[in-house]
Amino acid sequence: MxxxxxxxxxxxxxxxxxxxxxxxxxxxxxxxxxxxxxxxxxxxxxxxxxxxxxxxxxxxxxxxxxxxxxxxxxxxxxxxxxxxxxxxxxxxxxxxxxxxxxxxxxxxxxxxxxxxxxLPTAKLRQHFDNKMETVRIGNKAGVPSVPNTLGPARTYEELDCSARKAGLGADLVVQTAFGDSGKTTFFIASEDDYNLHAAKISAEDEVKIMKRINCRSATIEACTTASGTLVAPLMTEIIGKPELTPYKGGWAGNEIFANAFSEEVCAKARDMTIRLGDQLLQEGYRGCFNADFLVVPEDNEVYLGELNPRISGASSLINQAAFAFADAPLFLFHLMEFLGIEYDIDVKELNDRWARKELIDSRSQLILKSSEDVGIAAHAPATGIYRMAPDGSVSYDRFACRWKAIENDGEAFFLRFTGRGDARYKGADLGALVVRGRGQDDEFELNDRARNWIKGINRLYVSKPATEVQHA
Incomplete structure (x- = not known):
């Protein structure tokens, strides 16, 4: 062709x-x-x-x-x-x-x-999934991380010494190389804090030791291709909300909306993602990836947080966003890379268009996890469209296969993960909830509407102790 x-x-x-x-x-x-x-x-x-x-x-x-x-x-x-x-x-x-x-x-x-x-090879993806490697590849691409140092921290004294040599202070964030950020990110300001997580931190030959900063979490979905790196709009991240996840630093969803951050921050993040994607391509990686950023709103500073060399949890929101329907979902460009198609796409034109505010609609995606071990789900809400009544109560309305079936601000789409007969253990994914508009306020706290949706869906789950189910 x-x-x-x-x-x-x-x-x-x-x-x-x-x-x-x-x-x-x-x-x-x-x-x-x-x-x-x-x-x-x-x-x-x-x-x-x-x-x-x-x-x-x-x-x-x-x-x-x-x-x-x-x-x-x-x-x-x-x-x-x-x-x-x-x-x-x-x-x-x-x-x-x-x-x-x-x-x-x-x-x-x-x-x-x-x-x-x-997809790129497992070996290549594993290499770039390492949080230490993220720092290194970012440095090569001219994409800075939060002030940090890399090395072992087998004791609190070793951690403290490394941090002070790097001028990071005593209030720290420590990450291990692999895994869910909520389970491998540790906030340490004292020896007691370290001791709570010593088994995981001391077992690593190398950890990322960062200065703790006051920041907002953001993320960008991107795709590096032979024509260049395509970049979707910058999204906010919903992190560590106890209503959604039992993990303090755990990812719990995203928001996409115009004016999520200042134009300066958005432009910086796009440029950093393009440079990161171009560097990945030079090192043999191609296709979809996700870059997490830490934004300091007071001075519009942007730092690279993590690199996810794969389809991510934010992909579902981006591939169904307004700009995707205006042109094409980001994932189609990934497929184009791997299906052997000859192509020459004007990536700059697409990136410029996708940055325009009129192509960015407002949606929020909330990931509901079980906060504790509660046994087995005896009843679970069905996938589909739910309605919220004026009193904040939530009820099932109709079946749907995808969230674009939402018709108004009083509706939400729930995709069930934990069904009837499944275990509801601490951290189990119950489902994904998508609503129109924001799920957080300007202070990046969950807003009342989001809290009502979360409570409403959770109340539709009925659980029994595992022993009761086994003997039923």
């Missing part, structure tokens, strides 16, 4: 795609809605938030005894499931897959199955 040079040609090519492509993960959450844009695109999921009603979601039967410890475990389990192998075989063609998380075992499985992974 001829070289793709504009968005209309890209959209048409993707819509007419006949090659079977699968997103294999715990659920379709991260790429929800992409099946509307890409022909022959299907989701193979471990859980079924839609109770069999989504036409493009395939969920195999559960195999007794399988207890996943990671998303990689789920990916590999699904790829080896007889029903999944049969499903992919029956659809024929030259299958390609994308995953949220995978490892070298996944690559071995796919090679045996004759399935192509449409």
């Amino acid at each position: 001829k070289c793709i040079s504009d968005i209309a040609e890209l959209r048409l090519f993707m819509l007419r795609n006949e090659r079977p492509i699968y997103f294999i993960s715990a659920s379709l959450f991260n790429l929800m809605g992409i099946d509307e844009w890409v022909g022959s695109f299907k989701f193979i999921s471990y859980i079924d938030p839609f109770d069999g009603r989504h036409p493009d979601v395939f969920v195999p039967s559960k195999i007794p005894g399988f207890k996943p410890k990671s998303i990689e475990d789920i990916t590999n389990h699904l790829l080896q499931h007889p029903e999944v192998i049969d499903y992919i075989s029956r659809r024929g063609g030259r299958p390609g897959i994308v995953c949220l998380m995978f490892n070298e075992k996944t690559e071995e499985i796919c090679k045996k199955l004759g399935v192509e992974i449409l």
Whole structure:
């Protein structure tokens, strides 16, 4: 085919795609809605938030005894499931897959199955997922991190000594190389603070020791391609809210809206992301990535926080945002990189257009986690559209497959993760809630409407102690 040079040609090519492509993960959450844009695109999921009603979601039967410890475990389990192998075989063609998380075992499985992974290699992704490597690659790209030093901290004395040598003071943030930020980010201002997390910190050969700053969390979804790095609008992050997550530094959602930050901050973050993406491309990485930033509003300073070399939790919001419908979802450019398509896209034109305020609508995504161990879900709210009454109560209204079905500010879309019969342990993902408008106020605290939505959905869960369920 001829070289793709504009968005209309890209959209048409993707819509007419006949090659079977699968997103294999715990659920379709991260790429929800992409099946509307890409022909022959299907989701193979471990859980079924839609109770069999989504036409493009395939969920195999559960195999007794399988207890996943990671998303990689789920990916590999699904790829080896007889029903999944049969499903992919029956659809024929030259299958390609994308995953949220995978490892070298996944690559071995796919090679045996004759399935192509449409992502950078596991080795490359693992390399760039290291928080220490984020600092180093940022430095090479001219993208500064919060003042920090890298090294071991096997005792509080060693941590304190390293911090003082680097001029970081005594109020610190320490991160280990891998893992969820809520579980691997530690706020330490004393030896007692250190002792609470000593087992995890001292076990690492190298940690990131940062000066603690007063900042706002922000994030950008991007895609590095042969034509350049495409950058979506800067979003706020919802971090550590106890109504949503039991983890102090844990991610709990995002907001996308115009004027989220000053024009100066947005321009800095875009430029930093482009430089970061261009550096990643030089080092062999291509496709989607996510960059977290720490913004100091008082002086419009922007620092690189973390690099997520993959599809992320914010991808679901970005791929269904207004600018995506005006042009194309960011993920389509990722596919273009891996499907062997010849293309030449004007990346600067797209980046400039996506930065315009009129193309940025206002949406919030809240990720609800269980705050404690409460047993087994005896009843769970269905996926779909919910309504909020004037008194703040929440009730189910109708079924929907995606959040663009929201019709007004009094509605929200809930995507269920924890269903009937599932364990509600501390930190378990209950579901994702999407609403129009903001979920936080100008001080970045949850607003009353968001609190009502969270309470309303939580009240629809009914749980029983695990022992009671076992003996029922």
